[in-house]
Amino acid sequence: MLTNKSPLIRLLKYAKGLRGKIIWASICSTINKLFDIAPEILIGIAIDVVVSKQDSFLASFGYTDPKSQLIALAVLTFIIWLGESIFQFLYTLLWRNLAQSLQHRMRTETYDRMQQMDMSFFENQATGNLTSILNDDVNQLERFLNVGANDFIQVAVSVLGVGTVFFYISTKIAIFAFLPIPLIIFGAFFFQRKAQPKYKEVRRQAGILATAISNKIMGIATIKSFTRENKELDNLAKLSYDYQEANKEAIKVSAAFTPTIRMAILTGFLATFIIGGFDALDGVITVGSYGMLVFLTQRLLWPFTSLAITMDLYERAMASVRRILDLLETPIEIRDKNATQSANMSENIQFKNVNFSYAPDTPEILSSINVDLEKSKVTAFVGQTGSGKSTLMKLLLRFYSPNSGEILIDSTSIEDIKIKQLRESIGLVSQDIFLFDGSIKDNIAYGKHNASDEEILAAAKLAEAHEFITDLPLGINTLVGERGMKLSGGQRQRISLARAILKNPPILILDEATSAVDNETEAAIQRSMQKIAQNRTLLVIAHRLSTIVKADTIYVLDKGTISESGTHHELLKTNGIYHKLWNIQTGCV
Numbered sequence: 001m002l003t004n005k006s007p008l009i010r011l012l013k014y015a016k017g018l019r020g021k022i023i024w025a026s027i028c029s030t031i032n033k034l035f036d037i038a039p040e041i042l043i044g045i046a047i048d049v050v051v052s053k054q055d056s057f058l059a060s061f062g063y064t065d066p067k068s069q070l071i072a073l074a075v076l077t078f079i080i081w082l083g084e085s086i087f088q089f090l091y092t093l094l095w096r097n098l099a100q101s102l103q104h105r106m107r108t109e110t111y112d113r114m115q116q117m118d119m120s121f122f123e124n125q126a127t128g129n130l131t132s133i134l135n136d137d138v139n140q141l142e143r144f145l146n147v148g149a150n151d152f153i154q155v156a157v158s159v160l161g162v163g164t165v166f167f168y169i170s171t172k173i174a175i176f177a178f179l180p181i182p183l184i185i186f187g188a189f190f191f192q193r194k195a196q197p198k199y200k201e202v203r204r205q206a207g208i209l210a211t212a213i214s215n216k217i218m219g220i221a222t223i224k225s226f227t228r229e230n231k232e233l234d235n236l237a238k239l240s241y242d243y244q245e246a247n248k249e250a251i252k253v254s255a256a257f258t259p260t261i262r263m264a265i266l267t268g269f270l271a272t273f274i275i276g277g278f279d280a281l282d283g284v285i286t287v288g289s290y291g292m293l294v295f296l297t298q299r300l301l302w303p304f305t306s307l308a309i310t311m312d313l314y315e316r317a318m319a320s321v322r323r324i325l326d327l328l329e330t331p332i333e334i335r336d337k338n339a340t341q342s343a344n345m346s347e348n349i350q351f352k353n354v355n356f357s358y359a360p361d362t363p364e365i366l367s368s369i370n371v372d373l374e375k376s377k378v379t380a381f382v383g384q385t386g387s388g389k390s391t392l393m394k395l396l397l398r399f400y401s402p403n404s405g406e407i408l409i410d411s412t413s414i415e416d417i418k419i420k421q422l423r424e425s426i427g428l429v430s431q432d433i434f435l436f437d438g439s440i441k442d443n444i445a446y447g448k449h450n451a452s453d454e455e456i457l458a459a460a461k462l463a464e465a466h467e468f469i470t471d472l473p474l475g476i477n478t479l480v481g482e483r484g485m486k487l488s489g490g491q492r493q494r495i496s497l498a499r500a501i502l503k504n505p506p507i508l509i510l511d512e513a514t515s516a517v518d519n520e521t522e523a524a525i526q527r528s529m530q531k532i533a534q535n536r537t538l539l540v541i542a543h544r545l546s547t548i549v550k551a552d553t554i555y556v557l558d559k560g561t562i563s564e565s566g567t568h569h570e571l572l573k574t575n576g577i578y579h580k581l582w583n584i585q586t587g588c589v
Contacts, residue, residue: 007318007319007321007322007325008318008321010321010322010325011141011318011321011325014106014325014328015102018098018101018102018105021094021097021098021101022098024094025091025094025095025098025149025150026153028087028090028091028094029087029091029095029149029150029153029154029157030153030154030157031083031087032084032087032088032090032091032154033153033154033157033158033161034157034161035080035081035083035084035087036084036154036299037158037161037162037296037299037300038080038084039077039080039081040292040295040296040298040299041165041292041296042073042076042077042080043291043292043295044288044289044290044291044292044293044295044296045073045288045292046070046073046288047287047288047291047292050066051286051287051288053066091150092150095145095146095149095150096145096146098145099141099142099145099146100142102141102142102145103138103139103141103142106138106141106324107134107135107138109328110133110134110138110324110327110328111134113327113328113330114130114134114327116332116335117330117332118332118333118334118399118400119394119399119400120333120358120400121330123358126207126208126211127211127214127215128207128208128209128210128211128212128213128214128215129207129208129210129211131210131214132203132206132207132210132211133207133320133323133324133327136206136210136320137203137320137321137323137324138320138324140316140317140319140320141317141320141321141324143313143316143317144313144314144316144317145317147310147313148310148313148314148317151307151310152310152314155304155307155310158299158300159178159181159300162296162297162299162300163178163300165292165293165296166178166293166296169285169289169292169293170276170279170284170285170289170293172275172279173271173272173275173276173279173285173293176268176271176272176275177268177269177271177272177293177297177300178268179267179268179271180264180265180267180268181268183264184261184264184265184304184307187257187260187261187264191253191254191256191257191311194253195250195253195254195311195312195315196315196318196319198246198249198250198253198315199250199315199316199318199319200319200322201246201249201250202243202246202247202250202316202319203319203320203323204246205239205242205243205246206243208239208242208243209239209240209242209243212235212236212239213236216232216236250312250315254309254311254312257307257311261304261307264304265304268297268300269297269298272293272294272297273294273297276290276293276294277290333401334398334399334400334401334419335419336418336419337415337416339416340416340417340418341412341416341417342417342421343409343410343411343412343417343421344409344410345409345410345421345422345425345426345505345506345507346375346376346506346535346536346537347375347409347410347411348372348373348374348375348409348410349372349373349375349396349407349408349409349507349537350371350372350373350407350408350409350411351369351370351371351373351392351395351405351407352370352405352406352407352408353368353369353370353404353405353406354366354368354369354370354395354402354404354405354406354407355367355368355369355402355403355404355405356388356391356395356400356402356403357403358400364403364560365388365391365560366388366391366392366395366402366560366561367560367561368561369392369405369561369562370562371555371562371565373537373539373553374537374552374553375537376533376534376535376536376537377533377537377538377552377553378529378530378533378538378540378548378550378551378552378553379537379538379539379540379551379552379553379554379555380539380540380541380542380547380548380551380553380554380555381539381540381541381542381554381555381557382541382542382543382545382548382554382555382556382557382578382581383556383557383558383577384558385543387557387558387559387560388557388560389511389541389557390431390511390541392557393428393509393511393539393541395407396414396426396507396509396539397422397423397426397428397509398414398415398419398422398423401415409422424505425505425506425507426505426507426508426509427447427500427501427503427504427505427507427508427509428500428509428511429493429496429497429499429500429508429509429510429511429513430496430511430512431511431512431513431541433484433489433492433493433496434483434484434496435480435483435484435487435492435495435496436480437479437480437481437482437483438479438480439474439476439477439478439479439480440469440472440475440476440477440478440480440495441453441456441476441477443480443484443495443499444456444459444460444476444495444498444499444502445499445502446499447499447500447502447503448502448503448504451502453476455502456476456498456502457469457476459498459499459501459502460476460494460495460498462498462501462531462532463494463495463497463498463501464494464497465491465494465495465497465498468491468494480492480495493513496513497510497513501532505536506535506536506537507536507537507539508532508533508536508537508538508539509539509540509541510529510538510539510540510541510542511541512541512542512543513540513547522544522546522547526546526547526550529550530550544585545568545578545581545582545585546585548568549568550568551567551568552567553565553566553567554566554567554568554571554578556571556576556577556578558577563576563577564576564577564578
């Protein structure tokens with residue numbers, strides 16, 4: 001469930017396994033800062049040595065000779081600078097490695113979670129927005145961990161460390177010097193509350209912009225063919241301007257923080273400068289102590305000027321963390337039951353009184369579907385666009401769950417079968433062909449990574465893809481480009497068919513598998529369908545009725561219900577919907 005808890009608390013809970021690294025990095029940052037403020041203390045002691053000589057503070061430790069005191073201070077300074085350098089190296093190493101570990105973990109776990117999400121989730125999410133979460137949002141967190149986490153710790157250590165020295169030397173000066181710090185802290189939280197919604201809007205606009213860019217790149221051929229380059233540029237410019245404006249609002253809040261903090265810092269510094277100076281003149285404190293306090297005031301308060309940048313990094317990171325963890329905590333509806341059953345996936349498939357709609361309170365896409373799909377037979381589904389043909393296959397793959405009714409394989413409800421076993425047993429050739437950016441060989445072997453070249457070519461022959469593949473200069477090693485853009489629609493469809501054939505599933509779904517091939521190739525695929533159907537259940541969804549004339553059973557869907565069923569010849573005799581569709585496609589009207 002999504003939560004309103006602070007994103008920082010949610011992040012710390014998420015990073016439970018990395019807490020050891022966080023603690024060690026924090027310890028190194030703390031020690032480094034303690035070493036960092038030590039030189040100012042040594043400067044004050046050195047001034048005290050020069051002014052007070054044998055009566056200096058250091059003389060009480062047995063170093064009565066002023067020169068030996070300075071030599072001891074020099075040795076101590078070297079040790080402190082060495083220690084500071086070592087722990088700076090260590091905290092940099094630890095924080096950055098922690099950032100990389102957390103970034104890697106978040107990106108992979110978010111992607112893994114995304115793969116498990118219901119298909120309905122993707123209907124409401126833009127691709128660019130999801131890409132932005134996986135890439136840009138994760139990187140925002142990395143930037144904060146690289147720098148910001150250490151800065152927060154070191155500011156806190158400065159306040160505690162320097163505060164201890166101040167109160168040891170003069171409580172009065174300490175009180176006046178520290179007066180601005182509550183104001184600074186209050187200001188930080190005030191600006192944080194102001195900035196938080198601003199950066200949330202920045203991340204939202206970033207997702208919208210990323211989606212637009214992704215869509216425009218994928219649709220470049222359509223843009224060019226309709227000569228819409230200028231229009232698309234104007235559209236992108238507007239979205240980019242909206243993103244710029246969202247950033248401007250966030251920057252305005254962030255920019256106001258530094259001048260405000262500077263004035264508060266000046267108040268603290270002047271308090272030390274004047275009150276401490278008067279006390280030194282009156283002999284209340286030594287000259288060395290006064291010099292120490294002046295230097296330490298700078299060391300204490302000056303880091304607060306960079307707090308605005310750190311807060312900026314923090315707010316950007318927390319806005320991103322919120323989006324990442326919201327995705328990770330989005331519930332998944334379709335998942336395995338605790339007690340699953342095994343089934344013979346080569347047996348009959350039954351749809352029993354299945355009803356389905358894509359969203360509550362919307363018209364049903366499928367209504368009272370009752371069909372029995374026999375094993376090792378070719379079953380076809382036809383009907384007008386929107387009649388529910390592809391939806392049936394999505395239900396079989398458990399991309400969605402029926403509103404009521406059930407789907408059985410071997411008399412076992414598919415909801416009782418492990419999702420992995422179910423989907424491994426089904427091969428899908430979708431009407432929306434997707435090829436990965438790689439070689440033809442990689443794409444055909446996608447479902448069987450250890451396949452030999454002979455197996456790949458055999459599947460290609462069965463899909464009528466072998467001839468055009470062998471004509472290519474590199475054969476099966478030819479690169480297809482992003483989404484297969486280097487190939488024609490028919491070639492992509494045949495490679496997709498070969499991919500499903502090589503998987504060798506007991507159930508094969510061809511969803512408009514011949515929609516982008518020529519008549520000759522369609523005839524060849526029809527011939528091979530009888531071979532493809534051997535020892536497996538073949539389900540075919542088709543608009544082109546010529547593809548399924550030899551199917552064992554044809555179901556005609558009309559407005560989400562089964563209106564007719566039978567063989568091609570039986571349906572032609574009924575003078576129903578199928579007969580009308582056939583006449584339209586064969587030109588007999």
